[in-house]
Amino acid sequence: xxxxxxxxxxxxxxxxxxxxxxxxxxxxxxxxxxxxxxxxxxxxxxxxxxxxxxxxxxxxxxxxxxxxxxxxxxxxxxxxxxxxxxxxxxxxxxxxxxxxxxxxxxxxxxxxxxxxxxxxxxxxxxxxxxxxxxxxxxxxxxxxxxxxxxxxxxxxxxxxxxxxxxxxxxxxxxxxxxxxxxxxxxxxxxxxxxxxxxxxxxxxxxxxxxxxxxxxxxxxxxxxxxxxxxxxxxxxxxxxxxxxxxxxxxxxxxxxxxxxxxxxxxxxxxxxxxxxxxxxxxxxxxxxxxxxxxxxxxxxxxxxxxxxxxxxxxxxxxxxxxxxxxxxxxxxxxxxx
Numbered sequence: 001x002x003x004x005x006x007x008x009x010x011x012x013x014x015x016x017x018x019x020x021x022x023x024x025x026x027x028x029x030x031x032x033x034x035x036x037x038x039x040x041x042x043x044x045x046x047x048x049x050x051x052x053x054x055x056x057x058x059x060x061x062x063x064x065x066x067x068x069x070x071x072x073x074x075x076x077x078x079x080x081x082x083x084x085x086x087x088x089x090x091x092x093x094x095x096x097x098x099x100x101x102x103x104x105x106x107x108x109x110x111x112x113x114x115x116x117x118x119x120x121x122x123x124x125x126x127x128x129x130x131x132x133x134x135x136x137x138x139x140x141x142x143x144x145x146x147x148x149x150x151x152x153x154x155x156x157x158x159x160x161x162x163x164x165x166x167x168x169x170x171x172x173x174x175x176x177x178x179x180x181x182x183x184x185x186x187x188x189x190x191x192x193x194x195x196x197x198x199x200x201x202x203x204x205x206x207x208x209x210x211x212x213x214x215x216x217x218x219x220x221x222x223x224x225x226x227x228x229x230x231x232x233x234x235x236x237x238x239x240x241x242x243x244x245x246x247x248x249x250x251x252x253x254x255x256x257x258x259x260x261x262x263x264x265x266x267x268x269x270x271x272x273x274x275x276x277x278x279x280x281x282x283x284x285x286x287x288x289x290x291x292x293x294x295x296x297x298x299x300x301x302x303x304x305x306x307x308x309x310x311x312x313x314x315x316x317x318x319x320x321x322x323x324x325x326x327x328x329x330x331x332x333x334x335x336x337x
Contacts, residue, residue: 005126005337008316011060013050018314023127026075031082031132033089037148037310037334038123039066040323041178047118048320057118064124064335065091065117068147071135078132086142088150090134090289091116107283115283124313126337136293145310148334149303150292153182155281156233157295158288159254160186162279165229172196172227174219174243175234176204178306178332179256181211183231188212189300198223198242199234203328207305227251237263247276255280309333 007021026032044063046052067089071082094101095111116122116130138147156179165171171192173183176199187195188211196215197208205216217223219242228251232243235257244253244266253276259265271278284292295301308331311319319333 006313007062007125007337008064008313008335009060009062010048013059014048016048016316018316021125021127024129026073026078026129026132028076029078029131029133030075030129031071031078031087031135032073032127032129033069033087033135034072034127035064035067035069035123035125035337036144037068037336038064039148039151040319040333040335041066041152042323044117045320045324052118056113056115061118062121062123062125063117064122064128065115066148066151067123067128068138068144068150069123069128070144072127074132082132082135082137086138086140086144086147087135088138088147088289088293089116089128089130089136090154090284090286091118091151092283092285093120093131093134104285104287106285124316124335124337136289138293139297142297143304145307145334146303147296149178149182149306149332150289150296151284152178153296153301153303154284154289154292155179155256156182156186156231157292158281158284159183159231159233159256159279161288161291162281163187163229163231163252163254165190165192165252167191168193169228170194170196170226171229172198172231172243172246173213174198174230174232174239174246175257176201176208177233179233181207181306182301182303183233183256184208184211184213185301186295187229187231189295194227196224196227196246198246201328210305211302230254231256233257235259237265240266244270244276244278247274249274250276252277253279258282303332306332307334311335313337
């Protein structure tokens with residue numbers, strides 16, 4: 001039997017407590033996972049502060065959608081061989097029966113939004129019980145601390161699949177945060193002729209080059225053009241415009257950042273005249289998760305250099321503060337149940 005341990009509970013915006021956690025034994029089709037580590041991102045900060053859009057959070061809530069762990073028990077109908085496996089798991093709780101789910105586009109499920117750590121209990125707890133169909137087993141030797149970053153990596157895997165970059169193409173990434181650094185690694189894996197990273201901080205150049213960038217520019221510098229593929233990860237309207245300007249006629253743009261509402265966006269005339277192919281990503285469907293896990297297992301994805309802080313669950317408020325402080329020394333923050 002798994003020991004109770006602790007969990008974070010956000011009762012309402014700005015109000016939380018760390019309390020004893022009682023594992024929920026898995027029902028039919030479910031698995032109980034002992035959580036190894038859970039990452040914090042800007043959306044967790046939104047949940048805590050009450051800035052998450054209506055319908056995309058449900059209080060009281062145990063947050064945590066970026067996690068890794070080990071399966072401790074399974075319910076009826078789940079293979080016993082899953083017990084003891086290292087895993088990560090999808091967050092979107094799709095209905096599996098609508099047209100979009102049947103097409104594999106589970107993040108577009110028409111039954112409504114449900115997601116681990118936002119409307120369902122998340123992983124800032126000793127254990128997490130969820131549908132076993134959402135789990136992705138990892139290689140036995142996988143580093144579970146690194147694997148805790150596979151949720152943001154899966155979102156960028158979705159972008160990489162939509163970008164369809166080919167060996168020898170000129171590719172670029174706009175944005176140098178966690179998502180941007182994952183985008184660099186996914187694009188590097190397809191052997192581009194050139195891999196440019198565009199950011200706003202000089203201190204990210206060394207890490208960009210470590211992950212495979214062949215060039216690094218600041219956004220206020222003169223930028224080259226004629227790129228085949230650009231992935232934008234910065235989350236501002238100006239970054240999206242910069243990304244579009246980098247492309248050749250007929251180039252492929254994938255947007256992953258979410259700008260503030262009402263921001264001036266891309267110029268539709270420019271999109272049409274230059275015949276740009278534009279995609280966007282919100283979350284990660286199963287094929288993107290599978291791609292991220294494969295690339296990670298092959299050693300082509302190295303999340304660990306992005307982790308700068310590991311804290312116990314009891315320091316949840318400090319972790320939230322770190323994520324929002326804007327300190328360039330703060331990268332990915334993990335909590336360890």
